[in-house]
Amino acid sequence: MKGSFLCPVCKESAAPVSDDSPFFPFCSESCRDRDLGGWLRNQYRIGGRRARSDELPETDESAQQ
Numbered sequence: 001m002k003g004s005f006l007c008p009v010c011k012e013s014a015a016p017v018s019d020d021s022p023f024f025p026f027c028s029e030s031c032r033d034r035d036l037g038g039w040l041r042n043q044y045r046i047g048g049r050r051a052r053s054d055e056l057p058e059t060d061e062s063a064q065q
């Protein structure tokens with residue numbers, strides 16, 4: 001399966017992305033950054049502190065060290 005992937009950020013108008021692109025699966029650095037930035041922002045907005053403390057029980061870990 002080589003060849004035509006569409007950029008997940010601007011897929012409406014994107015040219016196909018080749019899988020040897022340094023920004024794969026995005027068409028460009030700006031799209032990659034936009035997607036990553038949006039993802040991180042969503043994580044912070046949705047998860048916030050509660051999700052992080054649920055996943056990382058700090059009390060046990062720090063007690064051992």
Ligand SMILES: [Zn+2]
Nearest residue numbers: 007010027031
């Ligand atoms: Zn793009």
